[in-house]
Amino acid sequence: MKTLDLSLSVFSSRIIQSTREDVILKASETRGLWICDENTRNLLPLPEESILALKPGEEQKTWDNVDRILSRCVEMELDRDSVIFGLGGGVVCDMAAFAASIYKRGCGLTLVPTTLLCMVDAGIGGKTGIDYGGYKNLVGTFYPASSILIVPQFLGSLPRKELLNGIVETIKHGIIGSPELLTFMEANRDRILSGDSEITEKLIWLSLRVKSSLVEEDLYEKGRRAWLNLGHTFGHALEAHEGIGKISHGEAVAWGLERALTFGTMLGITGTGVRERILHLLSSYGCLPRFGVDAEDLISGMKQDKKKSRGAVRIIIPVREGEVTVRDYSTEELIPLFKKLG
Ligand code: GLY
Numbered sequence: 001m002k003t004l005d006l007s008l009s010v011f012s013s014r015i016i017q018s019t020r021e022d023v024i025l026k027a028s029e030t031r032g033l034w035i036c037d038e039n040t041r042n043l044l045p046l047p048e049e050s051i052l053a054l055k056p057g058e059e060q061k062t063w064d065n066v067d068r069i070l071s072r073c074v075e076m077e078l079d080r081d082s083v084i085f086g087l088g089g090g091v092v093c094d095m096a097a098f099a100a101s102i103y104k105r106g107c108g109l110t111l112v113p114t115t116l117l118c119m120v121d122a123g124i125g126g127k128t129g130i131d132y133g134g135y136k137n138l139v140g141t142f143y144p145a146s147s148i149l150i151v152p153q154f155l156g157s158l159p160r161k162e163l164l165n166g167i168v169e170t171i172k173h174g175i176i177g178s179p180e181l182l183t184f185m186e187a188n189r190d191r192i193l194s195g196d197s198e199i200t201e202k203l204i205w206l207s208l209r210v211k212s213s214l215v216e217e218d219l220y221e222k223g224r225r226a227w228l229n230l231g232h233t234f235g236h237a238l239e240a241h242e243g244i245g246k247i248s249h250g251e252a253v254a255w256g257l258e259r260a261l262t263f264g265t266m267l268g269i270t271g272t273g274v275r276e277r278i279l280h281l282l283s284s285y286g287c288l289p290r291f292g293v294d295a296e297d298l299i300s301g302m303k304q305d306k307k308k309s310r311g312a313v314r315i316i317i318p319v320r321e322g323e324v325t326v327r328d329y330s331t332e333e334l335i336p337l338f339k340k341l342g
Helices: 020-029 063-075 090-105 116-122 152-157 160-177 179-187 189-193 197-217 224-229 232-242 249-266 274-284 295-304 331-341
Strands: 003-008 011-017 032-037 051-054 083-088 108-113 130-132 135-139 147-150 313-320 323-329
Touching (some): 011 197, 032 063, 051 063, 083 090, 090 130, 108 116, 116 197, 152 197, 160 189, 160 197, 160 274, 179 197, 224 323
Parallel strands (some): 011 147, 032 051, 108 147
Antiparallel strands (some): 003 011, 313 323
16 A cells, blocks of 8 residues: 655644545544535445535635534534544635634544545645635645545546646646656656546656655745745736636646746746746646736735735746745836736
8 A cells, every 4th residue: 555654743644545445444434524515425425414515616615614514513522533524625625624623623634635636735734724805725724634545536537627727736746846747747648638547646646745745844834835836826816816716726826837937937047948848748738828917916916925925925936847946026026027027
């Protein structure tokens, strides 16, 4: 069995390659509440009384739904040793994890991601939260799940658009820390897009290694974990501009990667040919959307981003495959640069 043990500050977290049958067995052995959505509730034969199924979608990531989870925990008389399970994508897992982090000051938490995005990114590293005041993930905690069960079988029924959300994050992980992952994605595009199980499993673990090493080193994002925000400063500003939930996270991050690469190339920070290689890769997976946002709107979205540091806007810029750099800019510096960026 493939496993990856992470030691995260006072937490420990185990990522476990699993089958659907392993998860069914775990469910039968463990007392807890299963948070899922209407798309994931039938993936496992769970007892009705232990399920809370939310409506799907980013707009469900609210206080009201966290309140519903907590109320069910009270009704079921769960204690600190009980487990809240998240069975779903990033929305379900972030909310399940947030509720687990505050119920009785922290109860058990197991995540069973059902999307590629959640398997390689959202489910790993303990970021929990809800959207608030029109901003994504503005309220939350750091609370890593003690177990994350990776079941590649669940990806078989994933819509293409959902798969692409994860593909963009795996490309991001390649740029940050794994030239091998980029080469693998270039060589295996058709097999990845057709859902070939052996290749998908390899993709997941190559990507997980990049994410897990950064979060293990820096759970609270005081240093190199910020690298994982590559493409996200631009992407979150775009999402704020378009309205939360109006475009997919993958589209926003892919657009953000393109902007970060073009910005870095314009400033001479990104090496020759890197932008072209990554844009070609994004485009070959059908992940290179075009959006027009003017410099002022972009900066206004970025100013609200929670990654802003002491009034400066922090931008992660690719240097070469496997290496990025972090730069802080004042908004006065950025306006002319973004105008030039076009
Ligand atoms: N998704 C970025 C992070 O976990 O830090």
